[in-house]
Amino acid sequence: MFITEKRAQKIRNILKKRQKDLQIFSDNVTNQHNFSAILRTSDAVGVLYLYYRYLGEGELINEEITMGSHKWVIHQEVKDINSFFKEKKKEGFQIVATYLSEDSVHFREIDYTKPTLIVVGNEIQGVSKEVLEYADNKIIIPMYGMAQSLNVSVATGVILYEAQRQREEKGMYDKPSLSEEEIENILHKWSTEELIKYKMQESAIRHIKKINN
Numbered sequence: 001m002f003i004t005e006k007r008a009q010k011i012r013n014i015l016k017k018r019q020k021d022l023q024i025f026s027d028n029v030t031n032q033h034n035f036s037a038i039l040r041t042s043d044a045v046g047v048l049y050l051y052y053r054y055l056g057e058g059e060l061i062n063e064e065i066t067m068g069s070h071k072w073v074i075h076q077e078v079k080d081i082n083s084f085f086k087e088k089k090k091e092g093f094q095i096v097a098t099y100l101s102e103d104s105v106h107f108r109e110i111d112y113t114k115p116t117l118i119v120v121g122n123e124i125q126g127v128s129k130e131v132l133e134y135a136d137n138k139i140i141i142p143m144y145g146m147a148q149s150l151n152v153s154v155a156t157g158v159i160l161y162e163a164q165r166q167r168e169e170k171g172m173y174d175k176p177s178l179s180e181e182e183i184e185n186i187l188h189k190w191s192t193e194e195l196i197k198y199k200m201q202e203s204a205i206r207h208i209k210k211i212n213n
């Protein structure tokens, strides 16, 4: 282990609360602030896996907004949408896509205690047709104002906190969804990444000091 036992224990405790079967798919959210805020809320709610398709350019994560939370949520880019969703269905996930339509169901009608993949969409186009094809449920957060939609990171937060409420009620945060082996493997990976980052910072500081002397 490359970190102190105290730090390792803190990470283990967080991993024990992670909900490995509550996942997010971001369908081409392109705004850095939005994506980073989604990551941060995911961490707070205990999401371990956030998948994303990104058709834009440039860095998608802003560390000033994630406040480090991106390190604790496994975020993976998806290139092959069809294989990804077929695989998720095989794994037993219900696919719940946000969709701004009168036919969509109220977001609180969903049972989020089941293995669930929540799909959120692009700031302009919303969730793509290609992805909607895989949706078992289309959901909407009711709105009573003038604007037609919420900011995507706000919508994600509202849905995730409903999922958290339901899961808390069922005691799903009280028993780990990850096995001990999974926890130790993730801990090892994360602590190695921390060490690498620390070493890189150390060497950058040494380099700057050398230049300034």
Ligand SMILES: C[S@@+](CC[C@H](N)C(=O)[O-])C[C@H]1O[C@@H](n2cnc3c(N)ncnc32)[C@H](O)[C@@H]1O
Binding pocket: 098, 099, 100, 119, 120, 121, 122, 123, 124, 125, 126, 127, 139, 140, 141, 142, 143, 148, 149, 150, 151, 152, 153, 155, 156
């Ligand atoms: C700005 S909205 C996209 C608007 C787009 N014109 C549409 O019709 O989908 C961006 C994303 O935020 C989420 N969102 C915004 N408002 C929502 C609402 N009231 N209910 C559910 N999701 C919402 C959805 O994930 C949506 O794809």
